């Protein structure tokens with residue numbers, strides 16, 4: 612079936628700092644792909660370059676074979692993105708945001724209205740549909756961000772920390788939506804710090820460490836009979852170094 616997303620040697624420097632250092636990944640079409648890594652490992656920078664939000668210093672990204680930088684319109688039509696720290700039109704209501712973005716993406720008005728209604732209901736935002744985004748909680752922002760990513764029925768979803776700050780009931784709803792999306796032939800790449808969640812949802816995983824791919828493949832290949840958490844800790848470092856320094860915390 613080919614790759615939903617192909618990253619080839621993506622590299623990004625911020626001054627002296629090499630945030631992403633030659634990341635190559637293949638996300639097979641139809642897969643549910645988890646990207647894990649410590650704080651500052653380079654996940655957000657990688658995903659931002661993968662979807663055309665940040666220009667790489669080196670390397671390429673293709674979405675279903677369409678180069679994100681040389682064929683941006685074709686590539687971006689195929690992907691729905693939930694970026695980190697999504698900038699929203701703050702003075703619009705949730706429904707207005709969906710209407711605005713749907714029309715901007717060229718969807719017919721009736722389709723936008725129907726999908727906005729359904730998304731707001733499924734994501735339990737219908738109560739808040741008249742509330743301005745500026746008044747949304749962090750979790751509500753995630754949910755409206757996810758709704759904007761789903762609105763144009765993309766073939767690939769790229770989600771940066773979609774469960775961060777989301778309550779357990781909403782998380783269960785989002786999991787059901789995402790599983791249904793993959794069961795219906797869609798592909799998903801998500802980043803998360805929660806290993807249990809990645810093990811529960813994903814069939815493929817990549818561990819990013821210090822801007823590089825430390826391991827990638829199917830979930831079973833990467834964890835090799837252990838838990839993902841044990842594999843992760845072994846790959847990226849030992850927990851607890853320096854904790855004895857905080858002896859003043861215990862009386």
Ligand SMILES: Nc1ncnc2c1ncn2[C@@H]1O[C@H](COP(=O)(O)OP(=O)(O)OP(=O)(O)O)[C@@H](O)[C@H]1O
Nearest residue numbers: 625628629630648649650651652653654655656657
């Ligand atoms: N705009 C920027 N300017 C300077 N440095 C940056 C910038 N964006 C990211 N970095 C640096 O690049 C590195 C990778 O950051 P990135 O946000 O991609 O990591 P991450 O894996 O997503 O982290 P987290 O899990 O904490 O969200 C970090 O060292 C970060 O400080």
